[in-house]
Amino acid sequence: MPTFFHGTGLNDAQVIVQGQIDVTLSGGEFGQGFYMQYSKRHALTWAYRRGNNINGAPCVVQIVINDLEYGLLINPLYIDDVAGPALTTFLESTNQKYTFIHGNRYNSIEGPIMGNTARTQQKLEGQQSQDLLNGPNTTRTVAP
Amino acid sequence: MTYQSMHQFHYMTLSGLKTNKGWVSPAELPANLQQIGTLVAPVDVDGNLFDEYIVTFIKENNVGNSSEDKSLFTLQPSGYLKGNIGSAFLKFGPLVRHGKPVIYQYVGNFMHPDFFWMLVELEPVSEEQMDDLYDREKIIIAGCDPLSAYTS
Numbered sequence: 001m002p003t004f005f006h007g008t009g010l011n012d013a014q015v016i017v018q019g020q021i022d023v024t025l026s027g028g029e030f031g032q033g034f035y036m037q038y039s040k041r042h043a044l045t046w047a048y049r050r051g052n053n054i055n056g057a058p059c060v061v062q063i064v065i066n067d068l069e070y071g072l073l074i075n076p077l078y079i080d081d082v083a084g085p086a087l088t089t090f091l092e093s094t095n096q097k098y099t100f101i102h103g104n105r106y107n108s109i110e111g112p113i114m115g116n117t118a119r120t121q122q123k124l125e126g127q128q129s130q131d132l133l134n135g136p137n138t139t140r141t142v143a144p
Numbered sequence: 145m146t147y148q149s150m151h152q153f154h155y156m157t158l159s160g161l162k163t164n165k166g167w168v169s170p171a172e173l174p175a176n177l178q179q180i181g182t183l184v185a186p187v188d189v190d191g192n193l194f195d196e197y198i199v200t201f202i203k204e205n206n207v208g209n210s211s212e213d214k215s216l217f218t219l220q221p222s223g224y225l226k227g228n229i230g231s232a233f234l235k236f237g238p239l240v241r242h243g244k245p246v247i248y249q250y251v252g253n254f255m256h257p258d259f260f261w262m263l264v265e266l267e268p269v270s271e272e273q274m275d276d277l278y279d280r281e282k283i284i285i286a287g288c289d290p291l292s293a294y295t296s
């Protein structure tokens with residue numbers, strides 16, 4: 001099953017675990033959405049180096065999504081090490097890092113972290129993605 | 145020579161437009177910006193790695209309970225930085241993308257002696273070895289703690 005990790009503070013992690021993810025609250029390299037990655041280690045490093053900008057002790061939330069539901073509901077746009085940084089530059093120049101969503105055909109963007117294809121991140125956007133993340137077909141746990 | 149006077153690994157993320165693009169610490173980004181970081185290290189005016197670096201690592205016992213320690217990494221004739229953390233000998237080298245190392249200035253608001261130099265993005269020779277170190281010993285290589293190592 002698709003398994004992702006999200007680095008954050010423990011207080012926010014507990015909100016996530018309770019199924020209260022709001023995909024409109026955050027931004028990133030690919031615009032507005034909820035960001036996850038495949039590496040628990042990288043997600044945890046991010047949480048530890050956020051300084052005072054996380055809510056509680058650094059931790060990682062593990063998010064496991066049912067295969068069938070993921071396949072039915074999530075349609076990712078895959079971008080490479082050229083398109084990824086280009087999108088980020090565009091969003092910064094147009095001040096859309098917190099507002100851009102692809103919409104229409106795709107409800108997820110998967111691409112390199114800062115152009116590094118050795119590490120990928122996935123951004124889920126839109127109501128359908130949010131419902132899946134918070135719903136019964138997704139398991140959300142604070143990773144030990 | 146003390147830890148404070150030696151070059152260090154840092155954990156940074158890229159920010160800014162083409163004209164002033166550079167590294168910033170995740171600790172100075174807005175709380176709702178989920179932009180992942182990477183390890184970087186200062187390089188000399190010719191873009192070469194220095195001979196020695198201090199590398200900060202975190203050993204996590206459980207959530208809210210961790211300890212930090214440091215290790216010395218030295219430049220090898222091969223061009224890689226090598227050091228011992230936990231039970232592993234790790235190697236890092238400059239990340240090369242599209243034929244060039246990824247080098248930017250620090251453009252944030254913190255202060256640290258390393259920020260007078262350009263900073264090159266690093267990559268481990270083996271991501272799997274880093275994963276193994278975390279899986280077996282709960283150790284992550286995190287670079288300087290921004291709260292204790294940087295001034296504003």
